[in-house]
Amino acid sequence: MADFDKLGHLYDETFRLPWRRHLEVPTVLDLLGDLTQTSVLDLGSGSGWYCTTLVGQGAQRVVGLDVSSGMVEYARRHHSHPRIDYLLGDLPAELHGHFGTVLSVHVFGYATTREHLDGLFRTAAGALRPGGRLLALGLHPDHHDHPDFYAPYGFRIHPPQTRSDGSQATLEIRFNHHDAALPLTYWSHETLATSLRSAGFAELTNPDYHLDEHGPQVLGTEFWHDYLAKPHAIILDCRLATPE
Ligand SMILES: C[S@@+](CC[C@H](N)C(=O)[O-])C[C@H]1O[C@@H](n2cnc3c(N)ncnc32)[C@H](O)[C@@H]1O
Structure with missing residues (x-):
């Protein structure tokens, strides 16, 4: 798997990129809606920004769970709050069935095998109360083929040789002084849906992105046209099936 231990600062700074700031984050927050009565698990919490x-x-209450000790340390140092706990590794048994919502942003593309992918979605399902919601974003099965297509947004996607499950793409992140290349695994629409269903999820939808009011003001509407037509990350929105 990609080594995230030293990437806390880089990931924190990606939230300054217009694509995250004016498009991804407002869309995610609008989709999540009112969280006042909700405990949220951020699965693959990275720098802790979300x-x-x-x-x-x-x-x-928010729990940030991550498998990278460097990311968890970074999050504890830079994004601490009395209502947040950052945990490394597996979700402890006492938190199973505890959450109303699981958010997992740019994580499932780091599952390198079908077993890992199923395991990630099972962790999300196990964390939720019946009827709870998972919102997961990750490599879009229909992302654009040309590596430079996303360059204006601060990154490049070198697509896999074939669009088949488990094949490897590369995410190149280059902005300011940052420069990193991370392997990303391709998962098809069908496999994502099957894996979610087998973990216990239902009502799968793929909501669209929308811009906040500042996006067009700051960069003009033309800047956003390409990304909105071919986003590099799909949004998976689903609910844990309630027992009959
Ligand atoms: C690309 S970063 C995204 C971090 C954050 N969600 C964000 O949006 O900036 C992916 C994170 O997922 C973590 N990760 C990958 N597989 C995981 C898994 N199975 N369980 C928990 N965390 C995982 C990595 O260690 C890394 O910190």
Whole structure:
């Protein structure tokens, strides 16, 4: 898997990129809606940026779970809050069935095998109360083929040789003084849906992105046209099926 241990600062700074700031984050927060009565698990919490933002949106409690010790250390140092706990590794048994919402942003593309992908979605399902919601973003099965297509947004996607499950793309992130290349795994629409269903999820939808009011003002509407037509990350929105 990609080594995230030293990438806390880089990931924190990606939230300054217009694509995250004016498009991804407003879309995610609007989709999550009112969080005031909700405990949220941020699965693959990285730098912790979303965790503090979710608390800012009123979430009752937020747990950031990550498999990278460097990311968890970074998050504890830079995004701490009394209502946030950052945990490394597996979700402890006492938190199973605890959450109303699981958010998982740019994580499932780092599952390198079908077993890992199923395991990630099972962790999300196991964390939720019946009827709870998972919002997951990750490599879009229909992302654009040309590596430079996303360059204006601060990154490049070198697509996999074939669009088949488990094949490897590369995400190149280059902005300011940052320069990193991370392997990303391709998962098809069908496999994502099957994996989610087998973890217990239903009602799968793929909401669209929308810009906040500042995006067009700051960069003009033309700047956003390409990304909105071919986003590099799909949004998976689904609910844990309630027992009959
Ligand atoms: C690309 S970063 C995204 C971080 C953050 N969600 C964001 O949006 O900036 C992916 C993160 O997912 C973590 N990760 C990958 N697989 C994971 C898994 N199975 N369980 C928990 N965290 C995972 C990585 O360690 C890394 O910190």
